[in-house]
Ligand code: SF4
C-alpha cells in the first residue's frame with residue numbers, strides 16, 4: 257500500500273502517543289520529535305491522526 261505519513265515537526269511535542277497508538281510501529285521518538293521509520297507497514301487505520309493531541313499527523317493514501 258502506498259501511503260505518505262506527514263508530521264508537522266514544528267508542532268510535534270514528542271508526547272509519544274503516536275508510538276503507543278500505532279499497531280505496527282510506524283513511529284519512533286527521536287530527539288523529542290516523532291519520526292516515521294516504517295511507512296511501509298502502515299495499515300491506514302488513521303488511529304494516529306485521531307489520537308495525536310496536537311493534530312499534527314496526516315496519513316495520505
Ligand atoms: S502524537 Fe503527535 S505530538 Fe505526540 S509525538 Fe506523535 S506526532 Fe508528536
Ligand code: SF4
Nearest residue numbers: 278298299301302304
Ligand atoms: S494510520 Fe494506523 S498503521 Fe498507519 S501510521 Fe497511523 S496508526 Fe500506524
